[in-house]
Amino acid sequence: MTDETGTAARDGAAHDVPAENAATHDVPAEDAAAHDTSAEDAHVTPAEGAAANGTAAQDAAAGRVLPVTDLSLVVLIGASGSGKSTFARRHFKPTEVISSDFCRGLVADDENDQSASGDAFDVLHYIAGKRLAAGRRTVVDATSVQQDSRRQLIELARKHDVLPIAIVLDVPEEVCARRNAARADRAGMPRRVIQRHTRELRRSLRHLEREGFRKVHVLRGVAEVENARTSTEKRFNDLRHLTGPFDIVGDVHGCSAELEALLGRLGYVDGVHPEGRTAVFVGDLVDRGPDSPGVLRRVMSMVEAGTALCVPGNHENKYGRHLKGRRVQLTHGLAETVAQMEGESEEFRQRVRTFIDGLVSHYVLDGGRLVVCHAGLPEKYHGRTSGRVRSHALYGETTGETDEFGLPVRYPWAEDYRGRAAVVYGHTPVLQATWLNNTICLDTGAVFGGKLTALRWPERELVDVPAERVWYEPVRPLRTEAPGGHDGRPLDLADVHGRRTVETRHAGRVAVREENAAAALEVMSRFAVDPRLMPYLPPTMAPTPTSRVEGYLEHPAEAFAQYAEDGVERVVCEEKHMGSRAVALVCRDAAAARDRFGVDGPTGSLYTRTGRPFFDDAAVTEEVLGRVRDAAGAAGLWEELATDWLLLDAELMPWSLKASGLLRTQYAAVGAAAGAVLPGALAALDAAAARGVDVDGLLSRQRGRAADAAAFTDAYRRYCWPTDGLEGVRLAPFQILAAQGRSLAALPHDEQLALIDRMVEHDGSGLLQTTRRLFVETGDPESVRAGTDWWLEMTGRGGEGMVVKPAGAVVRGPQGRLVQPGVKCRGREYLRIVYGPEYTRPENLERLRHRFLNHKRSLAVREYALGLEALDRLADGEPLWRVHEAVFGVLALESEPVDPRL
């Protein structure tokens, strides 16, 4: 243990009444329970009031120091006029103090309107509850002389698992009366009110500890009140200042030899790590195994030497009660411990008893990033202090059901866990320690013949040693994994539903509106692939700024100019394929898909911009994945990127493969209608003209536009070709988004394309297609001209156009904001199927140029940031819900109202 904690423990010992003293009181079980958690508190001082009886005089002179825990509910108790508000003002922040007078004013416009007290206290309790839930110390400034009013406050403190602290201002009645008389608003207060307050206060004093206050400070007389000082104290479980590094060790259960072996492997020499690391034990050191005394001896000496921390397990807790002479059944391996300890000295047993007594239920470490406890702990209990918290930390939570072995079913708290702190725990034996929602169970059943596991923090590396043998037969076989973690179970609606903001590394907070989340939920739930296989959705892309070049709505000149203005010197122009956006997750084999993505069967996924599978038939998907896999393997990418999976951004062709519904109902339909109408209309106009009717203007317009309709039909036909199975299907990857442990989104595009070219080269199946590209220097007119010509040539032959991206991938502009990750520059003919057959007519172009790109550009960057965030979270091995949150955000934003033609 370090100096700080040692000091805290000593301070605690100096002030605390040991737990068993509390237990000797003849108090109801609930109070006993509260007192049994002595080690939770910073300082438990039930005898403070008594102490004050004898020492009031000295303390008043010197100025009493009242320890007040940093997170607590402080209840000031005193008659009207006793000086509570003045005291509160002097010792606490104004925002920490809530007074009943103030709340009366809020609800009744009159701070002294006693008829408003009911509502006023509702408000007071509500505000105090909000503060405590947020982890803020709260001081209640009300008379609180009646037990019933205090009971409500104690319940509030318990509800939020903070310490209730009483500070009593016991000031003579005459003083109170005199002060009230001096105040205009209270001058009319009858003397009997103050008399009653004083009477009730006196009557209360003896019971305050019994009522549940965990510290009681009684200040007697005006002088003592005036001279008192408060000192803020940390909770015992708050070790945020300790940053390790740590080696957290799972349930040892008397497996002394395995413990020594593990400590050795971790680098400890006789309990000391040469690099100053700290071991942290998750409890259950004893019972069942061969040498519980040996384990205790080792751990206790390390804790005493400050090279280890230890939290209690339920087995220590029970053994501790046994040592205190309580009646406990010698079951579940306790008999072994008791027998082994009989060979030890009485002094050692006493040491063990003191050690167990002093254990704190859980620790918050490393700036709040790490929580260690025995049985797991929901976030709302981190750093809190109550009997409930201790119970949770030691025993976990059960559902009330029992399994087929007659053992209680544990509540799968880790599935619900959404906290930012990693929770490292033990208690439930599993075969292999695995992360689930930023929690990990290190009990790998050493005593049952499994292994003893440690987690290196912050490295997050697992180190284990096998058990020498089965020391104790388990009642049920070890679970294959931590509770939850399969079947896509941990995703919760609260992770995605309603209005949300997603924190991103690249663009700060991105907001998702409720109606957009609702639409995304519908698509995600009904049509999308398994979220485990959908770690990314592609962002939308803005078009190039609208062109003024005659005859064009989009033209590369604006794209190059825009990037030049953003300070991007080099861009890549990539051919825009005439297909559908596709994301492919390709695992090296089914085992890799299972290990990394938790799915049984598929080796990856192939899905659209909104997460829908491309092929209804899973076998066809597997065939595509197989061909990509073979190409990646032949190109040596698995080894080169040290990965067994790849996430690819690609275009799947032909467009008609997926969009046939749209093509038929919309594009072909327009062509068909035009084709049916035009000949008859032209013939009728010709006939009318022949009769001498003046229809010349109308006729020439119609003739000119017949050509537009034909061009339109040609335009969409280029995106359609027949396919048979995978015959005729092409996949053009243009970016490798991620591989094991890394996001590749920031890899410059030339390197990206080089990797992909090698895949295409090594593709023996004819599925993969390369992406043509040209690099352009935005400041070089020659280069810009070449880029423009390239585009003109490509679109002149009917190509869809190109995408212009900063060559350096993730790039920030002069203001530090992300620049557009790419802009599309669509071909003149292609745009007919976007803006209609006749959009190129000058009068139409002129109107269409009034288009508003800002929202689309903002949307593109926000979606891009969410996509990058998803990839980063995936790379960091963050929980599924964290990746899914960002992916879901992309889908939700896609339903924002933006001109769909952009």
Add this chain to the structure above:
Amino acid sequence: MVDAAILGRVFLTISTTGTPERPATDLGFLLHKHPDRAQAFSTSHGTAHVFYPEAGAERCTAALLLEVDTVALVRRGKGRGRGGAPDAALAQYVNDRPYAASSLLAVALSNVFSSAMKGQCAARPERAEQPLPLRIEVPALPARGGPELVRRLFEPLGWTADVQEVALDAEFPEWGASRYVGLVLEGERRLAEALRHLYVLLPVLDDAKHYWVSSDEVDKLLRAGDGWLPGHPEQKLITSRYLSRRWSLTRRAMERLELVRLAEADDSTVEEIDNAVDERTDTEESPVPLAVRRREAIVAALREAGAGRVLDLGCGQGQLVQELLKDRRFTEVVGVDVSMRALTVAARRLRLERMGERQSSRVRLFQGSLAYTDSRLKGYDAAVLSEVVEHLDPPRLPALEYAVFGSARPRTVLVTTPNVEYNVRWESLPAGHVRHGDHRFEWTREEFRAWAAAVAGRHGYGVRFVPVGPDDPEVGPPTQMAVFTLDAAPGPTAPGPDTPDPDPNTPHPDAPAAKEEKAA
């Protein structure tokens, strides 16, 4: 205006024949448009031109050409979306409106030929009163329901209808026919009647949602349909389609835009994904009361289970919720669906907004998804999944299983799903077809039982099976229902041979410490 527009062509011709005594050119008087002039009229969606390709005594043809301004059509929606972006649902530059004879043409007809439609003709009043030999050509008529429906609509009115399908794309014959037909009507009718037939039936056949129908549309229909609609055999279809366009449009405008955008993002149509509410089959009026039987079976099973607080997971249009509210023993009924549209329809069905406070406190509707766990679903007596599982892709079923049986964990769970074996008994269902376009699978009795038994085993439920509908000795019932019941959990302090310590100092009264110890 004309010169600046994107000019599409909606086209229609009306011809008649005549004799020297009663020249065909009288058509010009009846239409109030001179045969020797081309005239242009401004309408709300573009310019309507009327001209006569032929105008002789024997034969006279008037042509109506509507040049639709698509840019204006699209930009009309401008301002609805943010950033001045046109509204997605109303904004399609790629749009058949310029070509197809639709509601736009109907509006143009009524604007340009308003007097003719009323049968007013001061110059030739007697001809307006008499039937004429008419020939009407509509080369591109969008006809939802196909040539068959076109005939059913026009032939009872005395027309001979020649209907030709228009191919979608000659280059892709496998795409089949478009939804357009070329229509030629021939018959002896008064011109005013003919125009009113077209005015009503063109948009009915189009059945599209592209233009705003004003609230006085009922009156318009009554006026235009006077004298022919009441006796028409398809009166119901005509009326509902004509008026339902208004509902559909407002629904799109109010509720579905997000989904429209998501569909567009994926190059698909909104109908492909927003199909949770089946507008075209009203199960309430279906001649096969299977849906009714299903609800009866569900309510009976819930009563038997003694359930008071019930979840209807996948409540759809809220029929079951409505049924449950009729029985006071169901103290709380919660309808959950992932489709916002279904929830809106359900709220409308239940008249939630007008419900009394006491009654409405028993019912709640909210959006939820069984692909996710949901703490709001915990603590109920029973959950019903009626015709839900078959709408999920099989790989997503485990998530549903866990959300319901692992997380929400009601005491009773009812699951109904079609029995695919029974499909051979549906005469209207082609072999090998599922019953609903969105069914991802349909199970045999054996498959369903295997799934249900596995689920029950994994989550500590018992399960029994109840047939719903006539239980065919060979293929079983049309619907199969599984009734899952949570196995009775032992009491919290059930003593056993391995009973934990009766320690009075159990850390906290409601802590599970004692029970927990034996597992650790």
